[in-house]
Amino acid sequence: MAEKVELIVDQAGLRLDKYLAERIDLSRSRIKDLAQAGQVLVNGKKTKVSYKVEAGDQIEVNILPLEPLDLEPENIPLDIVYEDDDVIVVNKPQGMVVHPAAGHPNHTLVNALLYHTRDLADSPEGFRPGIVHRIDKDTSGLLMVAKNAKARESLEAQLAQKSNKRIYLAIVHGNFAEKSGTVDAPIARNPRDRKQMAVVENGKNAVTHFKVLEQYPGYSLIECQLETGRTHQIRVHMAYIGHPLAGDPLYGPRKTLPGHGQFLHAQTLGFEQPTTGQWLEFSVEPPEIFQKTVASLREKMK
Template structure:
């Protein structure tokens, strides 16, 4: 299904691609350029160039067709299946694996592996992420729930929207805390200064993260985070926002950090109601070896709590 947006420019002086990127945050600048060139983005009913300077009052229409050209192939990639029934699959995604195909990652994703494992995956509107109802970043490890049919997709998405499911993460962050726990309630949107990043911005979408400090070490802490919402990069952005960026985070963390293969973030606990029976299901998995080994090394220098 094609998504459609009708925009009215409040002020001028901004390039067309930048203006659309600020208004339709899920579109990358690369994708916007493709849409402009394909005549899917019109200014006052006429095709314009990417570099066109928007004027106040311009009527801009944006049509975003599904990425039908992206063919998703089944690939024989090993999966760590934690649970499976006729409706859902719970999988422990390894660090380094992308969840679904996208520009720059057309294959070797979790979806490619799932398609080899089963033909029963709920269709997705976009076509390239069957079964996927939520995602975790490439370098985040841990638990994901996958829908095998339309009924299951509707149920799991409704639970996510109602915030009735359970998602607990473990993270190693920079710095130490004076408090034992806290809540970060700060809206998240695209960083206007860097399109690759998300940020806490005034007009962002509501985002709430609860955290609890588990252990503290010299310069680092082990925390548990519970998501109330599921914004892109939410934990990474929120922890950076309060001055405790994730160790190893290439986008939001400092360069001087713990050696690893990306941010030390692990989706450790996942709970939800089974779509057919309504029975509560809850699963937990240990972090990957690198995460555990890093914690073991940090514990040798553990900071004693007062």
């Protein structure tokens, strides 16, 4: 079923696709596809995305559902930390995408999970069965996966109520005067760059607590605990306070530590078992490149 979005232009002079991309969660290419399909109307008429909007223009966008992705089970090794009838806890390697999407139709964690088990909770979108939360492709570490509808409902409720535990390790640029702190700053898509998220005044509430574990020349090892779970939250928040993650291609400097993306690892995950209510908590060590980088930084302190 198509989703209808209606807007009245409040900022004249922008291209139609740019104006819409800043206000609804769609890429400019997706908006162009919808416009070419006649699903973007300005003042009741089909309009090209190059049109410069005027104040008071009435825009209607019918967001047609994407064609469903063909989810194929793939025999990809999984590091399963825990499994019962309701949940799977998996240690995702750096470099693996969590679920299929445009540009990543296969070789994802979901494809691997489908090979491992037929018991994964349905998802509203269809392309991410079992997935209740995500971590970025180049972030490693723990994810909880729902095997049935009851488990999905329980795990999603725990995320919404902030009753679960998610602790990350990160290597960031710079040193801290304080030993701990909290970043409370709303996050939304960056209006100037659709590939990025940013601290935006009217964004969604986002809170990250951090603790400084070790400091080295030019870098620090920190622990971050999520209170909320916005896209790229730790990466955006740490860059916002002047300590971008080492290796971060989106939010960090070019001169950084060698690696394969941001040095961010989901180390600890805790939640209530959906059926028994028992508290489950798991921790895993960061990948080898993360550990070797920390060891190398420690050597420089000697």
